[in-house]
Amino acid sequence: MRPLSHPPIEDLRPEAILHALSDPIRAAIFAKIMQVGCVEACSALSALGDRVIPKSSLSNHFKVLREAGLIRSERHGVEVRNHSRWAEVEARFPGLLSGIINAYASDAGSAPRAAEMARPA
Amino acid sequence: MRPLSHPPIEDLRPEAILHALSDPIRAAIFAKIMQVGCVEACSALSALGDRVIPKSSLSNHFKVLREAGLIRSERHGVEVRNHSRWAEVEARFPGLLSGIINAYASDAGSAPRAAEMARPA
DNA sequence: TCCCATAGTTCGGAATTTCGGAACTATCGG
DNA sequence: CCGATAGTTCCGAAATTCCGAACTATGGGA
Numbered sequence: 001m002r003p004l005s006h007p008p009i010e011d012l013r014p015e016a017i018l019h020a021l022s023d024p025i026r027a028a029i030f031a032k033i034m035q036v037g038c039v040e041a042c043s044a045l046s047a048l049g050d051r052v053i054p055k056s057s058l059s060n061h062f063k064v065l066r067e068a069g070l071i072r073s074e075r076h077g078v079e080v081r082n083h084s085r086w087a088e089v090e091a092r093f094p095g096l097l098s099g100i101i102n103a104y105a106s107d108a109g110s111a112p113r114a115a116e117m118a119r120p121a
Numbered sequence: 122m123r124p125l126s127h128p129p130i131e132d133l134r135p136e137a138i139l140h141a142l143s144d145p146i147r148a149a150i151f152a153k154i155m156q157v158g159c160v161e162a163c164s165a166l167s168a169l170g171d172r173v174i175p176k177s178s179l180s181n182h183f184k185v186l187r188e189a190g191l192i193r194s195e196r197h198g199v200e201v202r203n204h205s206r207w208a209e210v211e212a213r214f215p216g217l218l219s220g221i222i223n224a225y226a227s228d229a230g231s232a233p234r235a236a237e238m239a240r241p242a
Numbered sequence: 243t244c245c246c247a248t249a250g251t252t253c254g255g256a257a258t259t260t261c262g263g264a265a266c267t268a269t270c271g272g
Numbered sequence: 273c274c275g276a277t278a279g280t281t282c283c284g285a286a287a288t289t290c291c292g293a294a295c296t297a298t299g300g301g302a
Contacts, residue, residue, distance in 0.1 A: 022136050056281080075268095078279080093220070094220075095223060096220040099216035106214065163249060177292070178289090198298060199249050200250080
């Protein structure tokens with residue numbers, strides 16, 4: 001199985017990042033990773049509230065996040081651990097991620113839906 | 122013809138904004154509107170460098186930007202003038218737009234492509 | 243007034259992308 | 273070696289996007 005390649009930070013493209021995070025589910029996954037520090041794909045499944053996400057879709061969401069350069073995935077035995085690349089991305093595109101995450105967080109308060117980012121409970 | 126409805130600022134959703142700006146062409150159009158202050162659709166066509174964008178696609182791009190709440194469009198005679206809603210959006214989602222625009226601008230320097238945002242010439 | 247040119251929208255089919263079930267692979271614990 | 277768990281791949285269906293062609297609306301003449 002492939003060693004899960006990640007793009008070097010200088011190859012990151014804003015449109016890929018925006019596209020990755022324009023999906024509320026992916027945004028929620030990413031927010032979760034940042035909250036918790038590290039997450040394996042399967043546990044993210046249950047973490048998204050009421051919504052049940054098929055494994056194959058979930059796998060694809062992680063792939064999109066990884067290829068956008070937002071997360072780093074490492075195999076540990078049978079599972080994959082995903083870490084955010086926040087610091088790198090922040091250095092490359094200052095203010096981008098914080099603006100996006102804050103936007104989702106403030107939106108969650110006014111109109112809660114499937115993507116419940118940064119919700120207290 | 123419809124009076125070109127715009128969503129009230131409290132209805133804006135982050136995912137719609139990210140989706141709208143995850144297309145480099147739309148991002149370039151939006152950046153152009155902010156640079157120049159106001160733009161009518163047709164002139165944006167030539168403004169995007171080498172790329173020729175069909176009228177119907179352009180019309181759709183403006184629609185996406187409008188429905189995301191990023192621009193305000195008014196008919197003036199035969200043409201439509203598009204203004205950015207930057208101030209409103211910035212008040213609603215602080216730091217979101219500046220982060221995105223800066224990201225594209227810094228990317229343009231390192232890897233120029235179809236979307237030439239904030240390029241001097 | 244009628245006609246034309248300009249600016250933009252709508253329609254509809256082709257191309258692309260996304261979704262997700264089923265089958266597959268990889269790894270760990272017995 | 274076997275079964276269970278974690279995840280990927282494959283591929284057809286559904287949704288989206290793209291864009292040419294036809295259409296609509298407005299202003300400016302003649």
